[in-house]
Amino acid sequence: MKTFKxxxxxxxxxxxxxxxxxxxxxxxxxxxxxxxxxxxxxxxxSTAEVFLLSEAERTRLYQAVRxxxxxxxxxxxxxxxxxxxxxxxxxxxxxxxxxxxxxxxxPFYYRFSFAEIKQYYYDIVNAAELPMIIYNFPNFSGVNxxxxxxxxxxxxxxxLGIKHTSNDYFALSRFKTxxxxxxxxxxxxxxxxAGLSMGADGGIGSTYNFMAEKFLRLVELFQQGKMQQADALxxxxxxxxxxxxxxxxxxxEKEVLNRMGVDFGECRAPFGKLxxxxxxxxxxxxxxxx
Numbered sequence: 102m103k104t105f106k107x108x109x110x111x112x113x114x115x116x117x118x119x120x121x122x123x124x125x126x127x128x129x130x131x132x133x134x135x136x137x138x139x140x141x142x143x144x145x146x147s148t149a150e151v152f153l154l155s156e157a158e159r160t161r162l163y164q165a166v167r168x169x170x171x172x173x174x175x176x177x178x179x180x181x182x183x184x185x186x187x188x189x190x191x192x193x194x195x196x197x198x199x200x201x202x203x204x205x206x207x208p209f210y211y212r213f214s215f216a217e218i219k220q221y222y223y224d225i226v227n228a229a230e231l232p233m234i235i236y237n238f239p240n241f242s243g244v245n246x247x248x249x250x251x252x253x254x255x256x257x258x259x260x261l262g263i264k265h266t267s268n269d270y271f272a273l274s275r276f277k278t279x280x281x282x283x284x285x286x287x288x289x290x291x292x293x294x295a296g297l298s299m300g301a302d303g304g305i306g307s308t309y310n311f312m313a314e315k316f317l318r319l320v321e322l323f324q325q326g327k328m329q330q331a332d333a334l335x336x337x338x339x340x341x342x343x344x345x346x347x348x349x350x351x352x353x354e355k356e357v358l359n360r361m362g363v364d365f366g367e368c369r370a371p372f373g374k375l376x377x378x379x380x381x382x383x384x385x386x387x388x389x390x391x
Contacts, residue, residue: 105175105202105261107140107141108304108306108313109143109175109303110142110305110310111149111305111310112127112146113148113150113358114150114154115130115366117364126358126363126364126366127165127166137313142170143179144162144179145179146204148354150368151179153369156187160194177201177305178204179205181204181206183208183210188225189225189228192225192226192228192229193229196230202231202232202261205233207221207236208221208244218246222235233254233259233260234260234284235262237266238264239267240266240267241266247272251263255280255283262280262283263284264286264288265286266288266289267288267289268292274299284303286305287301288305290306290338290342293306293338294323294332298323307354311361312341315334319334341387344383349372349379352372352375353375353379353383355368361391
């Protein structure tokens with residue numbers, strides 16, 4: 102039975118030496134995480150370098166992941182774009198492919214009004230036959246939806262919940278308190294324990310790609326009330342994340358997977374390439390902890 106609670110990797114996109122999507126590596130990563138017992142995957146989110154992909158590449162990623170996963174896990178398609186028409190197109194595709202839900206970051210760059218943002222979300226859900234998870238990411242989108250504004254969506258049964266990528270845990274707690282039946286995901290991996298303590302139902306994150314077992318264990322410890330052990334595990338996770346922040350999070354995550362034998366290549370420009378010194382830091386500070 103499909104579930105929306107738990108740990109969901111925001112899938113990275115692997116590229117080969119020619120800059121093309123490496124579908125074999127993507128399947129290897131999916132199979133690795135299914136063996137770990139993950140509940141599902143978040144497809145074409147920020148971690149996927151989604152705004153560096155062509156429409157054809159993005160379309161193929163939705164198709165490929167659906168083919169690879171089948172019915173073995175819950176699939177959430179991030180369909181967000183600045184253009185409402187593009188977002189509606191991706192949402193319609195996700196519906197046809199049999200995804201379980203869609204998600205979208207608020208339209209960004211042009212400083213849209215809340216009325217325009219609200220219309221954007223309703224246009225998307227009206228075009229699809231899937232529940233929507235609002236991707237609340239103020240740091241990157243420039244849009245910080247309040248509890249009252251979220252209520253304009255969460256009062257509608259077609260809005261399943263929120264991916265809350267913010268350190269505003271008061272807001273997360275209020276979302277869950279006011280709308281207890283909605284799914285609230287923690288978005289910052291380094292703060293999952295905080296999110297769980299404030300009512301999150303699980304998390305969607307990028308480092309889940311290569312160390313999901315640590316986050317699964319963290320959730321288990323939290324549910325068992327073993328807070329000291331959970332805190333110790335979050336601190337170990339955060340040491341890894343601190344190193345990634347030093348070298349570049351997404352570039353570092355791909356290098357970790359490369360070292361694990363899953364060929365994810367490099368990030369697309371304008372992301373930079375890792376230096377030999379940065380790769381050595383990953384080898385000495387991250388790999389021994391995996």
